[in-house]
Amino acid sequence: MKWLLLFLLISSLVCSRTQAQIVSGTEETTLAAWLQKVNDASRHRAYTGTFVVSAGDAMSSAKIWHVCDGAQQMERIETLSGIAKATFRHNDQVVTFYPDDKVVLAENRASLSSFPYLFKSPQTSLEESYQIRVLPGDRVVGLDTDVVQLKPKDTARFGYRVWTEKKSGLVLRLQVLDADGRVLEQSAFSELQLDAPVSMAKLSAMMANTAGYRVERPDLHKTTALEQGWILRANTSGFQPTGCVRRILVTPQSSHVPSGAVTHCMFSDGLANLSLFMEPYDARRNTRESSSEVSGATHTLTVRSGEWWITAVGEVPLRTLQSFALGLERKK
Numbered sequence: 001m002k003w004l005l006l007f008l009l010i011s012s013l014v015c016s017r018t019q020a021q022i023v024s025g026t027e028e029t030t031l032a033a034w035l036q037k038v039n040d041a042s043r044h045r046a047y048t049g050t051f052v053v054s055a056g057d058a059m060s061s062a063k064i065w066h067v068c069d070g071a072q073q074m075e076r077i078e079t080l081s082g083i084a085k086a087t088f089r090h091n092d093q094v095v096t097f098y099p100d101d102k103v104v105l106a107e108n109r110a111s112l113s114s115f116p117y118l119f120k121s122p123q124t125s126l127e128e129s130y131q132i133r134v135l136p137g138d139r140v141v142g143l144d145t146d147v148v149q150l151k152p153k154d155t156a157r158f159g160y161r162v163w164t165e166k167k168s169g170l171v172l173r174l175q176v177l178d179a180d181g182r183v184l185e186q187s188a189f190s191e192l193q194l195d196a197p198v199s200m201a202k203l204s205a206m207m208a209n210t211a212g213y214r215v216e217r218p219d220l221h222k223t224t225a226l227e228q229g230w231i232l233r234a235n236t237s238g239f240q241p242t243g244c245v246r247r248i249l250v251t252p253q254s255s256h257v258p259s260g261a262v263t264h265c266m267f268s269d270g271l272a273n274l275s276l277f278m279e280p281y282d283a284r285r286n287t288r289e290s291s292s293e294v295s296g297a298t299h300t301l302t303v304r305s306g307e308w309w310i311t312a313v314g315e316v317p318l319r320t321l322q323s324f325a326l327g328l329e330r331k332k
Helices: 002-008 031-044 123-129 200-208 318-326
Strands: 047-055 058-069 072-079 086-090 093-098 103-108 130-140 143-152 159-165 171-177 183-194 214-216 219-222 230-232 240-248 261-268 273-280 290-295 298-305 308-314 328-330
Touching: 031 123, 031 130, 031 159, 058 200, 072 200, 086 200, 123 130, 130 159, 143 171, 273 318, 298 318, 308 318, 318 328
Parallel strands: 103 214
Antiparallel strands: 047 058, 047 183, 058 072, 072 086, 086 093, 093 103, 130 143, 143 159, 159 171, 171 183, 219 240, 230 328, 240 261, 261 273, 273 308, 290 298, 298 308
């Protein structure tokens, strides 16, 4: 499930033409300057490439075609391992084709950050949570890179090591590090063509061609945790709300979307992201009072809270998920 979410959320930011400079190879590099350059590169470069995500013995790969024209962002992500699927994104519209089942999942998604589009919150939020350190340059897929390490200022998040293409600032490789500097997982391009001739018109036509597929449209409503009767009484350690939706399934027979109504609230510190899912407790499906799982840097925690079932998931330490999940209370 983790890799499927990664591929679905890989693109997150609208296009931009602003530019900023970074001072390479010196401790004078500021997080704000580096952040601006990285975000600019991820927003407006056209490219094609293959990227690989690895964590322990698990590995997934996908092919990506990305193009941006003014305020319009378009891309296609095709999995090369695991479940066969092709995901198209046009700004916030996401359409995923499952060729084996002849099913298309069409939905609008709030912007979330992921490799190679890392950041969502203002740089001031990142500066509260991370310190930047410049490392010696390197080469990735034949391109010269700047390398920086983002060290967390507390234990609520992991650290990161990031390789960015020296001229443009596009992220080429990303490692997630534990408190001892060990690599928990990494994402990287294995091959990349910058400024590739990607056709937005062609991708749009492919995205619209659902002939022969059953189209499923989950019913999503923007909301807030408070509107759904939830209060978060926890120290969120720099994490800010980035969106909340109530998801109601239109076609309960679907094997790709969970049934019933679920409230999904998202949080970010600008780099690390986590989600809370709140749904009514169902003894037929929720057979344990609580459980936790880990895959690379991603932890998943599920707990029962009275008549509710809480799921917390994110690329953060387990204690951070516990703080969020156990800090949820029903409004009286």
